[in-house]
Amino acid sequence: MCIVEMDPKSRLEKLTKQAEEISIDLSIPSKRYVRSCIEIARMGDTYYSELNYEHAYVLYMKFLVLTLEKLRNHPDFRFLPHGDLQKCKDLAKDIFPKVEKLKELLNKQFEEEYLRWYENEDKKLEAEREMKRQEEEKIRRREQEKRDAKGNVKLPPTPPTLPYNSLIIEPVKIPDNIIYDEPEKGLPSESMQAMTGLSESDRDLNWSNDKGEEKVKKLVAGARPDVNRALKPSTGPLTAEQNENSNTLGLKSLWIPNSLINRFIDIAEKNTLRNIETCGVLAGKLGFGKFVCSHLIIPEQTGTSDSCVTLKEENIFEVQDKNQLLTLGWIHTHPTQSCFLSSVDLHTQCSYQLLMPEAVALVCAIKCDELGCFRLTDLGIQEVAKCQLSGFHYHSNNPPTYLEATNVKFDPDIPLFVIDLRK
Ligand SMILES: [Zn+2]
Ligand SMILES: [Zn+2]
Known part of the structure; x- marks a missing residue:
């Protein structure tokens, strides 16, 4: 199943699950994980500023899962310097509202993508049905003609068919990057x-x-x-x-x-x-x-x-x-x-x-x-x-x-x- 085919709610749940899958190695000192959390938040900020909401969401969720849950079970967590804990708290304070905003933005993005996919599928199905109907009509006519050649039976009137052009479905273009009106930061220079x-x-x-x-x-x-x-x-x-x-x-x-x-x-x-x-x-x-x-x-x-x-x-x-x-x-x-x-x-x-x-x-x-x-x-x-x-x-x-x-x-x-x- 293509990711767009998933209903928006499941798609967001999948991202959340992906973030939760992060595991920690208890032999690595928790201090190093604090460093990693800071870097994860840093990467999340980059994606957020580049309007790459999926990546930003996963990274911010990873940060929260690590700092609020996983790291607390680390044997040397209680020995972490106060400064490290404070840094994580400050970052979490900044990240919470961003995650809420991202949930809204992603839900909207996924719903739109799903709707486009659904409409496109519907059109495809309709076109397939019409092609099949025309094919059957052709066979019916051929058989009738054969019968006509033998006897002289009249054809019943056939229903009007759609011109062929009307069956060509324009592929719906899904933009790579849907932009919503939320950038807090400008895009960094490309240099x-x-x-x-x-x-x-x-x-x-x-x-x-x-x-x-x-x-x-x-x-x-x-x-x-x-x-x-x-x-x-x-x-x-x-x-x-x-x-x-x-x-x-x-x-x-x-x-x-x-x-x-x-x-x-x-x-x-x-x-x-x-x-x-x-x-x-x-x-x-x-x-x-x-x-x-x-x-x-x-x-x-x-x-x-x-x-x-x-x-x-x-x-x-x-x-x-x-x-x-x-x-x-x-x-x-x-x-x-x-x-x-x-x-x-x-x-x-x-x-x-x-x-x-x-x-x-x-x-x-x-x-x-x-x-x-x-x-x-x-x-x-x-x-x-x-x-x-x-x-x-x-x-x-x-x-x-x-x-x-x-x-x-x-x-x-x-x-x-x-x-x-x-x-
Ligand atoms: Zn080994
Ligand atoms: Zn070596």
Whole structure:
């Protein structure tokens, strides 16, 4: 059944149910969920300002379900700092009236779409009936003519038929985006500057890294970096596409500046030479149905040859709040190891992806000059989210727990802003 065929009430209920399906992983600290809630509200605001009411409604509902219900059952909820709780309360206060308004707008939109569909179906049925009637009439006439040829029986008068043209039904055009008179905010400018939130002076235009470029020219071959397919998890019954289609509203594309990879490898070089991993956070904005990564944030961290731990996460959050940035994934080096996600990486990626389905794990395997862009599969998410183990442990890859992230696209024209929080 096409979504438009659903009666408006069920359609809204379906959206609400979709929002309620959000589940939380109790091993992820509630503080991180608060961050996620703030980002969900931020994305909801973007959709609301773009008049994309369905997406805005789902995200706002997710925010409410998380903050008012799910998070309260988290074991460390009562240890949340007062400031975090207050932030959620303030946002909820703002979101409640918006959700009520969205319900009205969506009901109206769904009713109109349903009515158009119904009218169109009715016309189609009528046309089919008329065609059938004409067909039968033709057969009847032919038979009569045959009988006439044998005997000389007169035809009874036939009812008048409609001219053929009157049976052609004009398809009803449903506008992609029905606009109601409710925008509180204007549409953001379409320019990349508006998307990335960077002014000319913000951008690090003086960056040059011929050295890094040369060293990893294999990593960024053209617009799309090479990914070592030999080291990919074996192909199971689940393809990347199937994995992505699990979300009713679809997985959005994530655009990453080409320069990010070389820039990160250069920043990590000192550690890499000492065989120590380095990690960074990918942050950016949502606009017109796609995510654009504009910021690479290097947090305070400690690392070893096969691990890297972020310290003082609150400093990352501060940068993100200041620039209204969403968390879009993470990047880390494997100084000597090959290009893959370790079990520790799987758990880290799971925590990102549970909060943001589009989030990606970029792995720069320096020694073998390879770049991996990975996402967990739906099965991987299920498996890792319920896994209580920490440190390095075994996760089967058949069916695959992660695959190449097909929603990631590289663009040479996106400006990159690097914020290094290390002392
Ligand atoms: Zn790793
Ligand atoms: Zn595990």
